[in-house]
Amino acid sequence: MDNAIEVSNLTKYYGKLLAVDHVSFEVKSGEVFGFLGPNGAGKTTTLRMLTGLTKPTSGAAAVAGFDILRESTTAKEHIGLVPEVSNLYDEMSAWDNLIFAAQLYGVPKKEREKRTKESLELFGLYERRRDHVGNFSKGMKRRLTIAAALIHKPAIFFLDEPTTGLDVQSSRMIRNLIKELNEGGATIFLTTHYIEEADQLCQRVAIINQGKIVALDNPEKLKATVEEHRIIEVSFSPAQEFTSQLKELRFVSHVSRVGDKLRLYVEDVSEVVPIIIDFARKKRLKVVSINTLKPSLEDAFAKITGLSPEVMATEKEPVKKEGGGSG
């Protein structure tokens, strides 16, 4: 099977609110596919439709080759879901949670304990297997949620903002796990509002805004849409306010300050570098560092959506437990 997920004109209204607006895309088998967008863009709603938690208003989709409406039970056997809010039982131990998940997903009885043990070891939680999950840290809980979603060895994973609200170290660990799963052959569909995360993990990224896919490509191609900007970052010693003077230089279209560095948006890097060196010599300044920067996925995001990348960086409200699936 070439495509793990196929989506055609998928649409969801909540009353009058159009949450997902005719989205169409394919996720290739073995791919890490990212859904990148700001709060309320429709990421979770799309993921919930694809995993059978809520019904689309119109449109169609197939997961692992099975229609999400007509064959949803079979489709579910092939998927692992890591929701944004943990679906674990706080009052049960880590061990019991995984055994329970294994039961739920139909893992044969003989296999359950073996898989649970392997899984706890893989996720670095074996020592804590007897502890109640309610006492786990956020990062540990997220890892265990992923472990539970893996227990039946599904081929396709859906992860809803897997690293939101986690510290740097836990986030890195989870990103590495996602990479390992993918290297093991799994297809990954993840939602995120971290541009950096999409860039690091995803082979292709769909940018979603107000329910619509506004761009879909690999991160490098998305970045290439803003390639006309070339950027030189330079710092001088002693550091002074040179912004307006640098703006006057040839081939420099814009200058901004980033910390102790000056960022020059230029037409031609090779022309401007000697001009900067010359500028420093005349002013008796030392060039502490000088680098050329490539446009980031953040730049591309800003250009494509017209949104400031800051809207993506805003930390979310603490998430509440979701109710049951709505029709």
Ligand SMILES: Nc1ncnc2c1ncn2[C@@H]1O[C@H](COP(=O)(O)OP(=O)(O)OP(=O)(O)O)[C@@H](O)[C@H]1O
């Ligand atoms: N159960 C629901 N009932 C009514 N409206 C909903 C429901 N779930 C989501 N919405 C609305 O649908 C839109 C899309 O929400 P969704 O949760 O899919 O966004 P998101 O991209 O996942 O955002 P976030 O980054 O905040 O998680 C929002 O306007 C939201 O308020």
Ligand SMILES: [Mg+2]
């Ligand atoms: Mg969401």
